[in-house]
Amino acid sequence: MKALQLSKVVFGAAAVFFLLAPLAAILPLAFTDSVFLNYPMPGYSTRWFSELVSAEVWRRSIVNSLIIGSGTTLLATALGTLGALGLRGRTSSYLFAFVRTAFLIPMVVPAVVLGVGMQLMFARYNLTNTYLGVIIAHTVIAVPFVVINVLAVLQSIDPRLEQAAASLGAAPHTVLARVTLPLALPGIVSGAVFAFATSLDEVVLTLFVAGPNQRTLARQMFSSIRENISPAIAAAAFVFIVGTILIALALNLSRKSLGRRPAA
């Protein structure tokens, strides 16, 4: 029994190390003052963060990521929330089961396959090399996350709350605005965050449909790793990881405060 316990601890620790060590390893390199992305670091500096903001390619890519991420978040959240509202309470219908599967399938289709098709088709409608094209491409793979999140929260709402609102004199659109949507807000917010994160991290579709003017941060990191790796990557990774943690915290906070918002 002792040996089993010990091997559990050793294995667990080793696996946690395997999972987290790479992330821990890259963070300090953001503060190196060397041009090499490696240890040991000769000294500390914030030059690579300055590079991130001052170098045209990096600065541009950060701005592009924000533009495209916001566009994707808006489009995916709007479409996904509507879709989830339509799918709600439709578990027994074959038609809607099919629609539901269809809404989630962009998540599983390999990005390269979708990218080839999008490049071919978007070229016909002059959508390649445009912001709109990239936003649309990102929305396709971000929207399943919105549907999943919003649907989950909608299914947790007691339908009697909406019946109660109706019995108290609220017309269907009032029920939606005053009861359903406020209660679904946490799911809509986390869906939106997922959509933004998906867009931020997307590389493959961007490779196929974006032009040089729509180069995103992730796309810039991709070519930088491929062509001339520099500690600017680590600085960008630092921004990403800190951003992830901040978003996770914000999400947690918003969930809590939405749960017990003081009376307005």
Add this chain to the structure above:
Amino acid sequence: MRSEGRRRTFVSLALVSPLALFLLVFFAAPLYTMMAAAVSDPIAARALPQTAEAIRSWDGETAPSAGVQAAFAGDIRNIDDDQLFGDLVRRLNSAKSGFRTLMSKTRSALRDDPSTTDLVAIDARWADPAFWQAIRSAAASTVTDRNLLAAVDLERSPAGRIQAMPEGTSANGTTLVRTFVVSLIVTAVCLVIGLPYAMIAASVTGWRRQLLLAAVLLPLWTSLLVRTAAWFILLQDNGLINSALMALGLTSAPLPLIFNRVGVVIAMSHVLLPFMVLPIFSVLIGIPKNLMPAAASLGAHPLRAFREVLLPLSTRGVVSGSLLVFMSALGYYITPALIGGAQDQMISSVIAYYATGAANWGMAGALGLVLLVATIILYTVYLRLSTDERVRQ
């Protein structure tokens, strides 16, 4: 009073229709376009309409009649779009080499003498039925299975039979096999680490479980680029791993860890491990805690109890997790592209090469179709498993 139900259905349909329409146009249509590109072959039929008509009655053995030759000459004279002519030459040359010189020679000769229809007089190769067979098969139809066959290293013989391509002419089959092998290895690695990991996470409580779950979720939420960059830093010749190994005296020269299979497997396993751990974990925590004590009270040794009770019950999670990992690994692009060498490129890289590098949409589409079909089949099995689960609960 059926109208109430019908009104609700109508409202639901109205709500789902914007997204359905959006996905139809920007998801389904691109996939269809890609598949159509895989089988579409309209060039010859479009460039050679009269020839396609005339050559139908040809016996295929001897040089074609003067009528066929005249039709072909007429078609060539009618092509004033150089782009179309170039596409036609490329299409014919891919079926039989020699067309490139033959066609340009023929075209200029036909231009110089607007009345001649005697092709054999222009070039003796026009007496060879092999060239005409290529023209006939190219012009006969606007769809082709050439790309699909080539995707799995097959071709059609001049007589139209499907046969293996000559050794060394295409590497697609090798790439497909490599993709499957790498995906299988990654799945196995994930299973070997992920199954015990999930079991440990399910068996502990409190901060230990929180830590184990956070260690899985944090990488999952972290950008794929960041994780790949991290592995790039760790695995390089003078990276942390090699420095550590050399400092410990375990090796005198850096081990080759990057731009090869080892690096790809390590980095992909790290990226996909959460997809193995989470399904197994969710199955395991659904198993009542008192089953193992019950087995023990009935006389089973802990290892025996594990094999007879816990393992069978976790099978569904293991299968779901493995399918998920394998399915994702098949389509992986970024990690092999950045960590792998030329000999480790998976099917996605080849598709990307055909599409962006070679502008060969037919081949890109055909390989894409193969990957898409494999993925959809695996996903269907996965869905079936998870719905079964829901029904049983």
Add this chain to the structure above:
Amino acid sequence: MNESFIRFDKVSKAFGTLTVVDGLDLDIGKGEFVSMLGPSGSGKTTILMMLAGFENPTSGTIRVGGRQVDGLPPHRRNMGVVFQNYALFPHMSVAENIGFPLKMRRVSRAETGERVKRALDMVQLGHLAERRPAQLSGGQQQRVALARALVFEPEVVLMDEPLGALDKKLREQMQLDIRELHRRLGLTIVFVTHDQTEALTMSDRIAVFNHGKIEQIGEPAAIYDRPATRFVAEFIGETNFLTGTVTGVGGGHATVDIGNGRSVAVLAGQGLAAGATVGLSVRPERVRIGAGPARSNTVSGTVEDVVYHGDHLQVVLDADGQTLLVKADRAGSPVAIGDRLDVSFAPDECWVVGS
């Protein structure tokens, strides 16, 4: 009952092939408190849902105040509904919850504040106006739900097992409170419950449902003392159900042979004929230990079990194959298992229900 205010006319409801409500005819008067009582699946909640407008009848019509309401959406029916789990809006304060129906009716802000305050005072929760539902106890949530359903002075108040989630003591208090509100405000209340005590305590009339049909409708005492069917007799309270054959009829009474040649005299309704096989219902608390006065029915049997219930004893008697429950006073002479015992009940306390 005065003139009909709510009228169900041959109302049926089917879900697929399953008929949940089967040809219901029911009239409810203005200001009346009617309980729908029945086991789960008997259709009572579906009837409430149809009245509130959340379900539509498969056939038949429902009228309220002479106006047909089928097809009218719930928000235009002006009915206060109190739901099983209260259905308070978790994202609104108590005051906002109660003010909601007034807001929907575009009542002015000042008047809304005034009426919400009055409604809160009515349920004695004035001090909790700014709390969230999650911060209230079950009983308090119940009161808020009640105040919300009453604040807009609806024509009808529908209650769907509103007290089911409360503990016994609180439930009994709320029963009295609701009855008092009904009387004071002259409300028309349709109350769904599966708890017979609740129905007996609160209602003007009780409709007992089984398999989508009304088994019996009437005032509580009539339902209890004169159950129309075995189902009603057994669903409402505890009863002894004896079977026998009618041997003679006359003078509002009948003689029934309950086996082994022993006859009992019972109250008889119309249309009873000699030779018919009938069932008899005798409430356990109407059976006394010991032989009764003349003309009362005396049955003897062997004591099979004695169960202590605190305020009384329950004696289980085997009277030649028919089981009799007796609710016995603790003060009486001690009874032991195996004792031979005579018990008696008056003819007027035995009721023929058909078998």
